[in-house]
Amino acid sequence: MSYRQARWIEPLIFEKSRPGVIGYMPPSPDLKEREIVGDPYDFLPSGMRRRRPPALPELSEGEVVRHYIRLSQQSFGVDSGAYPLGSCTMKYNPKVCDEIVCSPKIRDLHPLQDESLTQGILEVLYHLSNLLAEVTGMSRFSLQPAAGAHAEFTGALIIRAYHKVNGEGGKRDEMLIPDSAHGTNPASAAMAGFKTVTIPTEDSGCIDVDAVESAVNEHTAGLMLTNPNTLGIFEREILEVSETIHSAGGLLYYDGANMNAILGKTRPLEMGFDIVHLNLHKTFATPHGGGGPGAGPVGVVKRLEEYLPVPLVAYDGSRYYLDYDRPLSVGKIRGFYGNIAVLLRAYAYIISMGVEGLEAASELAVLNANYVARKLHRNGSYIIPFYPDSLVKHECVVSAGKIYRETGVRAWDISKRLLDYGIHSPTTYFPQIVDEALMIEPTETESLESLDRLVEAMIKVAGEAYSNPDLVKGAPYSTSVRRVDEAKASHPQTMCLSWRMKRTADQTSRRP
């Protein structure tokens, strides 16, 4: 289990700059254009002319490429190794999907082109919407949101618009959100103007149905929930929850971050949800890009269709078009129609996998998570709350609380030490309701051998916590750099957020 990440001593690209070097030569105007126009600066009012050129780096193409290739080597992706980052579904991204989006037929398409020239992409988007509708049971999808959180904001706006049209706009201003929810849920609800009401999790690891019942009233706008929840546990009483919310006049929002557990087994519609988002960069295998671009399509049941953002991709039997004529729509939520290159990858993924592939993906994802949970449970170093009373679904949350109390080694230290074994850390300290939480989502694309390595590494680190706690607290050792001083990074006296701040700081410190 030895591992060593690349370690370059790579300065900032600004520090490698040499005046006068240029890495890319833009095209020049031709002779006639120059002759007719003359000096381009005649057309730039002197008051608007830049006095000092921007201090951008000056390097040759080869130097730029070397610099960034070295930086890439000091990064860790799914293609580098196991990445069991819970709730993020870091599954393998099939390369054919990346290849398809390199086509100039998509890259060079402008969003305002005449619809007669964009029938190909509109057809793809239309089919994709329908496939997502089938996967979730929703009646119609908007593909526009750029990410899960963007989708949640859109969904919260739909809930707001729905109550407004029903004459309850001002009154229904409370959004119910479980304490185990992703942080984006309360943040999105608040952005859409809602007060949030936190619902506790009960001893089974599921949402407290009684608490939901006592929380609902005439101010309830809706409930945001993910199922399976962030503990990886399926909310068995979901129909009771949806019944409670609906009879109080609220709507149910499905945070689709955990959809990878249930493809083809159950759907948000069957569970009583009204609005759904899917993270295509999670469930549908598009690359996460180091933090985006992703895509978070939003789907709704029939009675909420009219509130979806404009435009929607529509088909009139002979041609595909963008439908803006939707008077009750929440409006536009971004400039154009979505992260198209991401949507196209997801479409390729779904049709490659087919129905049996999607079902198998969920089954394997759940099997893998249970396998890891069982092995760790049997070892006993980590406590898995609610297990084995409940199966887990696509992920399991283990607590390093016992290790912490007995050795002083924290979940954070364990995460860092796992990096030394070439494994990306699980999500750490989330959900916040579990003490010293490590949230593990292996996904379906890890082999049995890879799962065994993950379990072995976790058990080994737990052992190290007892035999040599300082070893774990000092980790990592095999990454490009040793443990990073994050407090210093955010401290007002030492923070440095750009090259210009570094330049200034360096000059000040050089002064006698």
Add this chain to the structure above:
Amino acid sequence: MLEEVGLQDVEQLYMDVPESVRLKERLKIPRSTSEFEVRRYIESLLAKNRTASDMPCFLGAGCWNHHVPAAVDHVVGRSEFATSYTPYQAETSQGLLQALFEYQSMICELTEMEYANSSMYDWSTALGEAARMAARVTGRDELLIPQYTGPERVAALKTYTEPAGIRIVRIAQDSHTGQVIPEDLKRKITNRTAAVYVENPSFLGCYEIQVDLISDLAHSKRSLLIVGVDPISLGVVRPPGDYGADIVIGEGQPLGNHMNYGGPTLGIFACSESRLLRQMPGRIIGLTSTLDGKDVAYCMVHQTREQHIRRERATSNICTNEALCAVAAAVYLSLMGPAGLKRLCETIITKCHYAMRVLSRVDGVKAPLLDASHFKEFTLNFDYAGRSAAAIHSELLKKGIHGGKVLTEFPELGETALYCVTEVHSRRDIDALADALNEILRGR
């Protein structure tokens, strides 16, 4: 494995899912397809598109056709970047963090601002977030925006600001010069004005030249100044930090990102001082050291502003952003350097003015409509052409040329379209446009 977890078959993995919510039928999705077939099928669909490389296309209006240097695609294709996620574990993500730090640094240099985040979704959502941020910082509830702001952008802005109770008020712009009318700004700015928003170049392609006056007016009422930019123009155009911008936003797509039918895009977001920094949305990367002090290192900073810590009290809900597009922008700007960017701007200005020159020779066409200096976009007016802008647009399409965006949203500008010319337009493309317009209008 099933045995290990104590189950007999795969279906038992779902025994905790109540029968009442189980699907009774299989999903109606076609069966799996081989890699070769998937590729052939999708390529056959995409082949129906006719793109800006299949025909001269003069569209801009928020998404711009610029050449993407080969080295940019090469770097962002590196799967250590592409298949990673938000760099929560700094030690194993130093390369990505450094690339994003360099991106932030380059945005600061371009705009002459102190702080930049590591990306928003696009220009329009950056505008929405900037408005909300200005309202939080000032405790006020109005945003002044120019009359001729891009319609898509304004629509998204309204969606973002309405729940926060922020009112959008339009400042009049002169329909002959495209400039903000200062008297109207003076009339409308009050102690409820959280911020004044201007764009440079404006949506209609010309520079707003009274920026110092606008900045003074905004600041005299203790309002913030938000400036929207096309980052390419900053190779030669005065940066907003130079005229007192408090927040700078813009569209980073032209910096090494393909048009992709409008997405992914890259929202630029920067601000000028630390009191604003605390209210800035989005991820920010900082330079620090390792705990042992031996190495320079990078990590995410000020996460206490963000949703995963602050939940409903976060500055924004943004989580997944457009990191890989920001890496593309960093590579693009490194390749360009100040000299490359300047040269690119000179080419763009020359070609754009060449286009206006030859188009204005067409009988019945006014290019530009506005009496102002332009960067890469300009208004083409057909009031004296005897045909509507839309009709001329259709005729051009028949001749294999894609004209600019017809500005139906601003009826006071008459029969006008917004055209865009960049380094990708050859003189032949521009001449062909002029010839086609000549033929269309002569044939009336």
